[in-house]
Amino acid sequence: MKKTNQKQRNTLRIAEYQLAFLTPTGFLAKDGKTVYVSPEFHEKISHIAFILGSGKINIADYLHSVLKHHFPDFGQEIKTIYNDKNKPIF
Template identity: 40%
Template sequence: MNRDNEKRVTPNLDENELMNLMVDGIRKDGFKNPIETTPAEQPENKKPVIREQNRTERISPTEYEEIFFKEVKSTARHGKSAYIDPVHHKKLTRIVQVIGDDNITIYAYLYNLLEHHFREFEELIKEIYEEKHKPLF
């Protein structure tokens, strides 16, 4: 039994590299970081990804509740089923129970989240969709 433990070798893993791998995926050049280039030197097809700014500073807690914790006209039974990761479901349940004072359903909260997301990113979604949509003829 001791010999088995002696044979096992724990590799040295760089946590930052693993985090980058999870965010960016596997790169063509492996785990090594490519040579940093300035934005002017970057090729046209390799533009940096601009991520959406954190908008939490722009909204007050009261505004958040007004946007996301309002009643909706439809009910879950008239919609379609969607599976939610258990971790997300647990968070959603706690949010609805505590912030929504158990007066709103998870369905209504998700409905409001999606409505807000589609309103906020409608133009970007259309742009990406049109870019990727290829007509048959």
């Protein structure tokens, strides 16, 4: 029974990941800015986007989706760090 529940949770997490990160976003790379990433990350992201995305998404789609989730997940922490670094001297 325990293995079945774990398998169901894993299957659900995989489905959630696919929906969140491996679907086209409609974002056009030409409408954005150039970003440089290390060759290591570029290779990984390329493989994720092309293979896991079944050729339906590109690197820009994947990065857009990752950042779309990152900012809400860590928004409060980002604001706190930002505010701590920009406190007035007096």
